Amino acid sequence: MALLELDGVSKAFGSLKAVDNVSFKVEAGEIFGIAGPNGSGKSTLFNTITGIPFGPDRGTIRFDGVEIQKLRGHRIARLGLARTFQRETAFDGLTVFENALMGSAFGGQQTVEAAASAAEALEFVGFSAQDFGRPAGELSVFQRKCLMLATAIAMKPKMLLLDEPASSLTKPEIDSSIELIRRTAARGITILLIEHVLTLLMSLSQHLLVLNEGSVLALGDPRTVVADQRVVEAYLGSRKVA
Structure with a gap:
């Protein structure tokens, strides 16, 4: 099926x-x-x-x-089922970690599990623990895309x-994105991809x-x-x- x-x-x-x-x-x-x-x-x-x-x-x-x-x-x-958007959508006034936490909470996870999922997803896409407290508004375009992906992964989607x-x-950066998408799929996540x-x-x-x-x-x-x-x-x- x-x-x-x-x-x-x-x-x-x-x-x-x-x-x-x-x-x-x-x-x-x-x-x-x-x-x-x-x-x-x-x-x-x-x-x-x-x-x-x-x-x-x-x-x-x-x-x-x-x-x-x-x-x-x-x-x-x-x-x-989770998604990302064309524009690098993030809550600029929140930290990197708080953005990812929003994803895991939206996916229905409770406090402890949500925090662990957010941290793991951020590390997976390349953020260090030192980045977790940075305001999202300070990130580059590529970093914001990585944050958006981490926020979606933190939901633990199928x-x-x-x-x-x-x-x-x-x-x-495109080459890095290709490798990151491959690694995301290797986690067992099915991917539907729009791209030019x-x-x-x-x-x-x-x-x-x-x-x-x-x-x-x-x-x-x-x-x-x-x-x-x-x-x-x-x-x-x-x-x-x-």
Whole structure:
């Protein structure tokens, strides 16, 4: 049984069909990539899956065998589904540790367990104990992305949805992100990944889905998908993957 299954999921804003009849499955343990041009509905799709800030208008979403399309975001999170966002979201007035603690508490953990989960997640992504007391507002873009990932990992999720983790990063930072995502998957966390950086998608994904104007344009093996002429025209322009 797939860990995540979408069947005919749609979301509209007035006459705009942001997500239009999208169906796919993600198996437990895999890294599943999602690509598409700006405005193709990728982040809206994440919103509908997690219920933050809204669910779908139509369709069925099953996570670990449970229908979640009508559940509130915190209930979905406590079933084991966490996410990050395009922007480096953090509470700037809180410390690094307090941010991660917010994640473990939101996931339903009690005080002692929540603190231990937060500390372990921060160390996993590369923060030292000396960093725990730093205000999040002092961090670099890459460090803020690491903090956002640690906050999600502290929830102890079964699946993690990553929304453009490589955006605004340098090449060395992208390489570090690829390795960090690999290590996260090695913890047994299934990953659903939105990204524009093709090197990252091609390095990590077992399956690749391409959205265009809210609909599924292509789905399958990443190298086959990026060679699809429809994908080349809609997303890659004249570029091809060697």
